[in-house]
Each structure stands twice: as C-alpha cells, then as structure tokens.
Amino acid sequence: GNSVTQMEGPVTLSEEAFLTINCTYTATGYPSLFWYVQYPGEGLQLLLKATKADDKGSNKGFEATYRKETTSFHLEKGSVQVSDSAVYFCALGTTDSWGKLQFGAGTQVVVTP
Amino acid sequence: DTGVSQNPRHKITKRGQNVTFRCDPISEHNRLYWYRQTLGQGPEFLTYFQNEAQLEKSRLLSDRFSAERPKGSFSTLEIQRTEQGDSAMYLCASSLVALAGNNEQFFGPGTRLTVL
Secondary structure (H helix, E strand, O other): OOEEEEOOOOEEEEOOOOEEEOEEEEOOOOOEEEEEEEOOOOOEEEEEEEOOOOOEEEEOOEEEEOEOOOOEOOEEEOOOOHHHOEEEEEEEEOOOOOOOOEEOOOEEEEEEO | OOOOEEEOOEEEEOOOOOEEEEEEOOOOOOEEEEEEEOOOOOOEEEEEEEOOEEEEEOOOOOOOEEEEOOOOOOEEEEEOOOOHHHOEEEEEEEEOOOOOOOOOOEEOOOEEEEEO
16 A cells, blocks of 8 residues: 655754754655645645656755655755744545545644744 | 535544444545544545445455445445443545546544544
8 A cells, every 4th residue: 555654753952953854755656745734723835746756846945856766755854944833734635545644644844943 | 625624523422323434535536535533643544435336445444344335426424332442533625526646635623433
C-alpha cells in the first residue's frame, strides 16, 4: 500500500538557519506529492506540490523536488523565520486512489529568534 | 470564496451520545473529503464524495459513522454511540475533479471532538 515517512520532530532552529525536512514515500501508480503546513490554531494549508518526477514545487521560499529514483520529496528553505514555526506534513495522492491523500505523521518546526 | 468551513469548531460530548458535524466546501468544488487527525499524527482518510455520491470509505469508518452529502453541496458526518477513542480532530476538505495526479485539496479548520 501507499505510505509516507517523514523525519520526526521537533526540529528546532535559529532564525535564518537552513531547514530540511526529509520525506520518502512508497506508492503504486504515479503519485503526486504535496507539502501541507499547519500553523498553530489553524487548518492545513497547501504549501507546494509536484505532480511528476523531477518537478520542483516552490512557495514562500520553500522548495521540494520530486525524486523518483530515491522516492523522496524533501522540503527545504534557505533562511527560516520565526513565522515558519508550524507542523509540516508530506502527503501523496495517486492516480489509482483519487479520493484520498496519504499523509506522513508531520514534523514540528520551531524557529527561535 | 470563503474557503471550506466546518461547524462546530469544538464539541464535547459524553460517551454514548450521538454527534453530527457539518462541512461546507468551496462552492464550485464537486469533491468533498473527511479525514480524522489524532494528536501527533497526520490526517487519516475516512471517506469522500463526488457530488452527492459517496465513492470510497476507509475501513476506519466503522458502522457507527455515517456521512452524507444530500445535494452535492454541504456534508454531514454523524458518529453514533460515541466512544472515547473517537476523540480527534475531524477535517473536511474539498477539491475540483482533478486531472491525472493533481488532487489538490483545500482543508477546513476542523472540528475537535472530545468524548468524556
């Protein structure tokens, strides 16, 4: 079956540090890959996505590249801000499973001034 | 476009009671999804609708759970005879019918259920 594995948190960083959150997946078919973010007290928001191999999704300074050879979709940001403190979820959707997203467990990121 | 809305935002109930949650999707979206999220975990798929048809249900959705989308717009999720293990955040999401591999979903703020 499909699954998503992401690094455990919390990840604690100082402002302006480099952030990487690892995400690997197992899937049948041809998955699309997503990063969602959940800020404290708010709902899930789509951060970025990639729908095919070698695609790079980007938004708000975050980037992730769909790597089929390593089945990975790692999230990166070059210089984090305190406002990036949130829980980040990696997710996949496949063409044979239109109705659902498979989420990882989430990684909490804490950015300190 | 006001996004996906859910009501109530919080519900506290006693074990054995029935509860019902409502989700209003983005108006032009024809797909609606329900997920459940427990503390420290990612959302888990429960069920989804395309228009008014319920097309898939997870095995997580026991017989005590029922979902409807009678007119293809808002949806309700009912839990009968609640148990303490039902305590979770219930998330609703909506999307347009997607081209191959897209499946971008927009989430509501969730309903937090606490069963005492």
